[in-house]
Amino acid sequence: MPQVIEVCPVDQLGPGEMRLVEWEDLEIGVFNCAGTVYAIEDRCSHDNGTLVEGELDQEACTIECPRHGSLFDLKTGKPLTLPAYVPVDTYPVIIEDETIKLEVE
Amino acid sequence: MAVELTENQRLAAINADYEERYGFHDAENYLYKAPKGLNREIVEKISEFKSEPQWMREFRLKALDHFLSRPQPAWGSPLLAEVDYDDIHYFVRASEKPGRSWDDVPEDVKRTFDRLGIPEAERKFLSGVGAQYESEVVYHQVREDLEKQGVIFKDMDSGLREHEDIVREYFASVIPPNDNKLAALNSAVWSGGSFVYVPEGVHVEMPLQAYFRINTENMGQFERTLIIAEPGSYVHYVEGCTAPTYSSSSLHSAVVELIAKPGARIRYTTVQNWSTNVFNLVTKRAVAHEDATVEWVDCNLGSRLTMKYPSVYLLGERAHGEILSIAFAGKGQHQDAGGKIIHAAPNTTSNIFAKSISKDGGRGSYRGLLEIAKGAHGARSKVVCDALLLDEHSRSDTYPTIRIGEDDVNVGHEATVSKVGDDQLFYLMSHGIPEDEASKLIVNGFIEPITKELPMEYAVEMNRLIELQMEGSIG
Numbered sequence: 142m143p144q145v146i147e148v149c150p151v152d153q154l155g156p157g158e159m160r161l162v163e164w165e166d167l168e169i170g171v172f173n174c175a176g177t178v179y180a181i182e183d184r185c186s187h188d189n190g191t192l193v194e195g196e197l198d199q200e201a202c203t204i205e206c207p208r209h210g211s212l213f214d215l216k217t218g219k220p221l222t223l224p225a226y227v228p229v230d231t232y233p234v235i236i237e238d239e240t241i242k243l244e245v246e
Numbered sequence: 247m248a249v250e251l252t253e254n255q256r257l258a259a260i261n262a263d264y265e266e267r268y269g270f271h272d273a274e275n276y277l278y279k280a281p282k283g284l285n286r287e288i289v290e291k292i293s294e295f296k297s298e299p300q301w302m303r304e305f306r307l308k309a310l311d312h313f314l315s316r317p318q319p320a321w322g323s324p325l326l327a328e329v330d331y332d333d334i335h336y337f338v339r340a341s342e343k344p345g346r347s348w349d350d351v352p353e354d355v356k357r358t359f360d361r362l363g364i365p366e367a368e369r370k371f372l373s374g375v376g377a378q379y380e381s382e383v384v385y386h387q388v389r390e391d392l393e394k395q396g397v398i399f400k401d402m403d404s405g406l407r408e409h410e411d412i413v414r415e416y417f418a419s420v421i422p423p424n425d426n427k428l429a430a431l432n433s434a435v436w437s438g439g440s441f442v443y444v445p446e447g448v449h450v451e452m453p454l455q456a457y458f459r460i461n462t463e464n465m466g467q468f469e470r471t472l473i474i475a476e477p478g479s480y481v482h483y484v485e486g487c488t489a490p491t492y493s494s495s496s497l498h499s500a501v502v503e504l505i506a507k508p509g510a511r512i513r514y515t516t517v518q519n520w521s522t523n524v525f526n527l528v529t530k531r532a533v534a535h536e537d538a539t540v541e542w543v544d545c546n547l548g549s550r551l552t553m554k555y556p557s558v559y560l561l562g563e564r565a566h567g568e569i570l571s572i573a574f575a576g577k578g579q580h581q582d583a584g585g586k587i588i589h590a591a592p593n594t595t596s597n598i599f600a601k602s603i604s605k606d607g608g609r610g611s612y613r614g615l616l617e618i619a620k621g622a623h624g625a626r627s628k629v630v631c632d633a634l635l636l637d638e639h640s641r642s643d644t645y646p647t648i649r650i651g652e653d654d655v656n657v658g659h660e661a662t663v664s665k666v667g668d669d670q671l672f673y674l675m676s677h678g679i680p681e682d683e684a685s686k687l688i689v690n691g692f693i694e695p696i697t698k699e700l701p702m703e704y705a706v707e708m709n710r711l712i713e714l715q716m717e718g719s720i721g
Contacts, residue, residue, distance in 0.1 A: 210312075210422025222419045223531065223559055226590045227619065 148241040154178065159204075161193045164245055169232055171241065172215055175199040179215040180232040180243050187211055187225035280337040286310065289434050292337050296403055296437075299410060309423035309433030316427040323580045323611075325551040329525050334497050336435045336468070392450060397481075398443040399454050402470045405441025412443060416474055420503035420531050420559075429529045432468045432501040439469030439500065442483060444510075446476040453482040453515070453701055471502040475510035475538075482513040484701060496524045498549075504532035504540055508562060511539040517704050519711050520549040522579060528554045536562030536591075543699050546573040546583050547711050555613060557586035560594035560622075567596040570696045572708075574715055575608030575640070584614035584631070584645075589655075593624040600631040601693055604640035605715070612661075613645040620651040628658045634692050635665050636685070686716050 146164050148171050154160060159172040161183055170183035170193040179202070183192050190208030197204050203212045203221060211225035218231040233244040278295065280288050289310050293303040318326060392399070398409060406413045423433035444450060475481055498520065506512045512532065520526055526549040532540040542556035558567030569585030587596040602610030612631040633642035644661050666688050674684035689712060690697075697705045 205422075207424075209426070210424040212422070222422050223533065224422075224425060226559060226561060226588065 143244050143246050145235065145242050145244055148180075148243060151236060151239050151241055154241060157197060157199055159193050159197055161191075162243065164243075167245060169243060169245070170204070171234075171243070172197055172204060174202045174215055177202075178234045178236065178241055180234050181213065181215060181218045182229040182231075184229060185209075185211055185213075185225055186220065186227035186229050192229075278338070280335055282335055283332045284310070284313075284334075284336050284431075284435065288336055292435060292437065295337075296406075298406065301414065302406065305418070305423065306434050306436075309430045312424040313427060313430035313434055316424075316430060319427060322553050322613075323551050323582050325525075325580050326527075326553075328550070329497060329527075331431075331497075337437060395448045396443075396445040397448060397450055398441065400441050402439040402441045402472065403437070405472070409441070409443070412474065413441065413472065416472060416503070416505055418503075420505065420533055421501050421529050426529060428499045428527045429501055432470060432499050432529070436468045436470035436501065438467075439471040439502075440473070440483070440485075441471070442473040442481060444473075444475045444479040444481045446507075447478045448476075449480040450482065453484045455484045455486070467496075467498045467500075469500045471500065473502075473504045473512055473514070475504075475506045475512050477507045478509040479507075480511045482515065482701075484515045484517075484704065486517050486519075486704070486707070496521075498524055498526045498528070500528045500530075502528070502530040502556075504530075506532065506534045506538035506540050506565075508536040508538060510535075511541075513541040513543065514556075515543040515700060515704065517545045517547075517700070517708055517711075518549070518552075519547045520552075522548060522550055522576070524549045526552040526554065528552075530554065530556040532556070532558045532567070534558055534560050534562065534565035534567055537564045538562060539566040539568070541568040542570070542585065543696065544569070544571045544583065544585075545696070545700070545708055546571070546581050547715065549579065549581075551580045551582070553582045555584045555586050555615075557588070557615075558596065559588045559590060560596065561590050563591045563593055565591060565594045567594075569596075569598045569600070570699055571598075571600040572693050572696050573600075573602040573610050574712065575602065575604045575610040576715055577606035577608060580609045580611070582611040582613055584612045586615040587617070587627060588615075589618040589622040589625040589627065592622055594622060595625070596627045598627075598629045598631070599696065601634070601696060602632075602642060603634045603636065603689060603692065604642055605636035607637075607639040607641075609641040609643070611643040611645065615647045615649075616657065616659075617649045618652050618655050618657070622652050623654040625652065626656040628660075630660045632661070632692070633663045634689065635663065636689075682716070686713055689716060 148162050154173045156173050156175050159170060162169045162171055168183040169180050171180045185192060185206040185208060188208050190206040192204045192206055195205045195207045202215050204215060205212050209224050212221040214221055218229045220226055235242040289306050293306055421429050423430050442454060473483060504512050504514060534540045540558045544556055546552050556569055560567055567587045571583050571585055573581035573583040575581040581602060584600055585598045587598060598614055600612045602612060604610040610633055614629060616627055616629055618625045631644055635642055642663055646659060666685060670688055671681060671684050674687060675681060697708050700708060
């Protein structure tokens, strides 16, 4: 059953910023990419690197895994470069009442 | 009557004439030679010399940060501890610009290649020659009909200058700069290597060839090769490596990226014979999309330490990967070689055939990964690794890793370790074949399944190199 969780007020995650959200056993990276917020599983599918510690490219809308350099598309969760080849999960983002919220299951 | 040598004398005599045979080198005469060690200034200097676009300069500097912040790998070979990154020249520029014809190539460089037999080989067999002398490719030519078909075969520096859009799209997409410490090093200081682009449906019938050579003492060589085969195309790329012998260590750390689009086939053949002080730490990786095939044929001779595991990511349905590897470890050498195949799509197939020969205390290791991802149903793979030990002091190790995330797959793994047996030698000698000759025959028979896959001139060279390695090995 989908559930909506709150992340933070919109003004606490400016463009280029990112943060980790934990909910039950999920770890989710939330990224502000030039004004649009995306949320993906915070775990590189290659070697479990923490993506929110990587480099965010706002122009390309990608996050680079700090461990071995795979680039992930924040919109789709798909890896754009090796060594990762399995997509990571993505989560719908809801902006409501000046607050960033995520839909999780 | 022959004098009986002690074992130590026999070991010491092996390859004592290596310098004479392969160790010729020319007086150093360069336009620019960077001081030893690595820092931002040197990386910026390399980029400036090459008049590179800003994005490549930034790519290099970022890679340098990765390199400096990463520890030396803790796995692999204990010999890795001998690599001293501060004692290496990271960039040497041999001539002003790549020559278009053989006549334009400087005399001393030409002499070196004459001794390696490149011009003859080119005239007879090759579609094009990219000869890398130190860090810059000095000579490059692609046969006219290939150019007309749209095939691009250039040194990587020219590729970046003349085809920046293609390079930018694919460069480091298969091996990111922070994939590993050595890939980061290469990404920071890369120079030369080949850029190959084969348009859709084009079959390059003759192999494209490049020849690499290190001449300067304590010089690293960091070539970068990128091959893109568009849908339905075919290309066979061949690289050969020989280096003169020196008293102190040299480092060779290449990055090779192959991209086989749907239905394309790339074969990449390497015959290397580094001198026995070279650390050869190379990252080679390929992607094969739907119905594509990638084959690595990898022959490793020479070097102090080789760590090299060509890999193929089978990303599209029915893609096929093949790795054929030979490693010959002699006195004081460690050949840590193997291959990796990742089945990431259904009905993909692969083979890894690895053979190692160890003698005079050499160590041959097979290190491999076979991974079948969840969802890659119908995948089939066979891994065979064979080791031949020529004496009691040599060593062979096998480190196979197999990860299977799918039920409906077919995977086979075989490994053998054998010795040249007295009975085999006795059998051949009873037919009038001298002992040395008999031993060579056994070794040649052992590696024959892989040498038969080499182009003719390389098969001949490979057999010659093995013979040289074998001389005096049986006492």
